[in-house]
Amino acid sequence: MNYDHRFHAGNFADVHKHVVLIALLERLSEKPAPWFYLDTHAGAGLYELDRLPQDPPPEFRRGFEILWQATPIDPLLARYRALVASDNPSGCLTRYPGSPLLARRLSRPHDRLAFVEVVPQRQAELKRHLGRRPGVHHRDGFEALLALTPPTERRGLVFIDPPYEQVSEADRLVETLPRACARFPQGVFLAWYPWADANWTNGLKRRLSRIPRISFLDWLSPPRDGLWGSGLALVNVPHGLPERLDRLQPELRSLFRDRLGTTEWRTTWATEGDRDTPARAPRGPKR
Numbered sequence: 001m002n003y004d005h006r007f008h009a010g011n012f013a014d015v016h017k018h019v020v021l022i023a024l025l026e027r028l029s030e031k032p033a034p035w036f037y038l039d040t041h042a043g044a045g046l047y048e049l050d051r052l053p054q055d056p057p058p059e060f061r062r063g064f065e066i067l068w069q070a071t072p073i074d075p076l077l078a079r080y081r082a083l084v085a086s087d088n089p090s091g092c093l094t095r096y097p098g099s100p101l102l103a104r105r106l107s108r109p110h111d112r113l114a115f116v117e118v119v120p121q122r123q124a125e126l127k128r129h130l131g132r133r134p135g136v137h138h139r140d141g142f143e144a145l146l147a148l149t150p151p152t153e154r155r156g157l158v159f160i161d162p163p164y165e166q167v168s169e170a171d172r173l174v175e176t177l178p179r180a181c182a183r184f185p186q187g188v189f190l191a192w193y194p195w196a197d198a199n200w201t202n203g204l205k206r207r208l209s210r211i212p213r214i215s216f217l218d219w220l221s222p223p224r225d226g227l228w229g230s231g232l233a234l235v236n237v238p239h240g241l242p243e244r245l246d247r248l249q250p251e252l253r254s255l256f257r258d259r260l261g262t263t264e265w266r267t268t269w270a271t272e273g274d275r276d277t278p279a280r281a282p283r284g285p286k287r
């Protein structure tokens, strides 16, 4: 596997997924009951931005650096900036935390976290960055999605963030996500997908849209070569979250306009009634 998230750390897709991730975890912590967090494609956990090659400019310059140089007004954006600031005590942006560190920081002592990473070197880095109580699993993320759900806590968030380097990854998401949703019907699921080839992404969304109570949140810049949009599929969106995220999007779009151009925030939220319906098991053979 050639994929190394170091080169993409803090790019605008990371901003998109991490803002939503923080919103969801903050939401879970509103109730005292413990939650479970599963990160199926965890990565190294922390990325040294100052060690990246400068030519071409690293991706975080068109991503998190924009928020770093701003004073965000929206409390969620401000919280996100503050979480990253705790890895950069000198005041210079030299390190960017991945989803495992962000989730760990937002967790309480009684919450439980599991991080899955298949590449041994990334896994070793992740263990080092997490320090004590790591909860790191060396296995395939889609396999873990079924093996580690449902959690005993019966509430929580599953984050699925594959690199999409292999053709099979989209198929595995389409095949595994509905089964995991049926196993853990109270769970919130967040899955990332890229916008680089619109036909491919529209096809993937069409296949995912069969999942009950699924919503889509796309952040699109004008199409160009490479990654020009970031997509999130959410199952079981908590009440009030669409309004919360829709509220921050004008600020996010305005902050990023200079470096990304005019961006579009395109959402398809599951309707309230649909969101309130308990998830049904998919038809087909039982595991």
Ligand SMILES: C[S@@+](CC[C@H](N)C(=O)[O-])C[C@H]1O[C@@H](n2cnc3c(N)ncnc32)[C@H](O)[C@@H]1O
Residues within 6 Å of the ligand: 001, 003, 005, 017, 039, 040, 041, 042, 043, 044, 045, 097, 098, 099, 100, 116, 117, 118, 119, 122, 139, 140, 141, 142, 161, 162, 163
């Ligand atoms: C996009 S990165 C994850 C970034 C991380 N979620 C974050 O937000 O900071 C994808 C990671 O998945 C790992 N990976 C690739 N295939 C995997 C698989 N089948 N199971 C688990 N991890 C996998 C890669 O090594 C890489 O570190």
